[in-house]
Amino acid sequence: MRRKDVTCLKTKIKTPILVVLFICMVAGLISCSEETPRLEQITNDFFKTIDTNAYVISPEDFIYQARSNPDLFIVDLREPEEYTESHIRYALNIPWGMDLWANIDKIPYNKPVAVYADSEYLSMQATALLALAGFQVKSVTAGWEEICFLDGMRDMKETGYNRFNQVPPPDIDPDLRVALEQYFKKIDVLDRSMMDEFTVNIEDAVFMFENKEEDKAFLCVDSASTDESPFQAVSVNIPFGPEMYFSFENLRLEQYILVYGTNTQEVVFTMMWLQMLGFDAVIIQL
Known part of the structure; x- marks a missing residue:
């Protein structure tokens, strides 16, 4: 076989291989971009x-x-x-x-x-x-x-003070540790504000509603038929449950989400879920 023919053959072999490698790289990048961030996955799974x-x-x-x-x-x-x-x-x-x-x-x-x-x-x-x-x-x-x-x-x-006994350290995921620390730091930032301890009293919430503050959004986690709050007309209604995550896309990250409902556990856990996903969420104390 002539030298020129050998060179052409090598080129023909290399070209499909390079194409395959390129496709694999692109597929890998797409896969990585679509992969749910670890913290979000941990939070949602919980x-x-x-x-x-x-x-x-x-x-x-x-x-x-x-x-x-x-x-x-x-x-x-x-x-x-x-x-x-x-x-x-x-x-x-x-x-x-x-x-x-x-x-x-x-x-x-x-x-x-x-x-x-x-x-x-x-x-x-x-x-x-x-x-x-x-x-x-x-x-x-x-x-x-x-x-x-x-x-x-x-x-x-x-009365008095009880002392701690030494215990093995908890096995907390590193990404979750960072997120939890950020949560507690936010508590310090909000200290003595209207949203102290991630809670808003009903009077302040009504004030925000009546003044139509655009950086606030109201989220009811009860069923729509049971919402008798003053915010009913403007609230986003996402009943508490495992599927509510898919409705979070209706909320805006740039707004404070004021969460309320009749069940304290559901309200608090919803607020926490939103916080872990990057929202600024607080609880209305009804």
């Missing part, structure tokens, strides 16, 4: 399969568990001065906010955890965050003042 009732405990059951279950790890989210004055027996104090994030490694990953605060909204927020991180946690469906007056609490209260 919230799409969630049973909010699995993350709450009634105050009566809480007292019973605190009395009878030595493995129960109890977190009091109130301020230190409130905690030392009076708290449920064996509870450990981790104030809500950056203190909770700074001490998250002190919470046992392999034991049941119960969380309470002055407000159910706060304990539910903490519970949602800890549950997303993989803790076996439940929120007490009452604030401390209500818990105090229940039967069986008289001999379950104590």
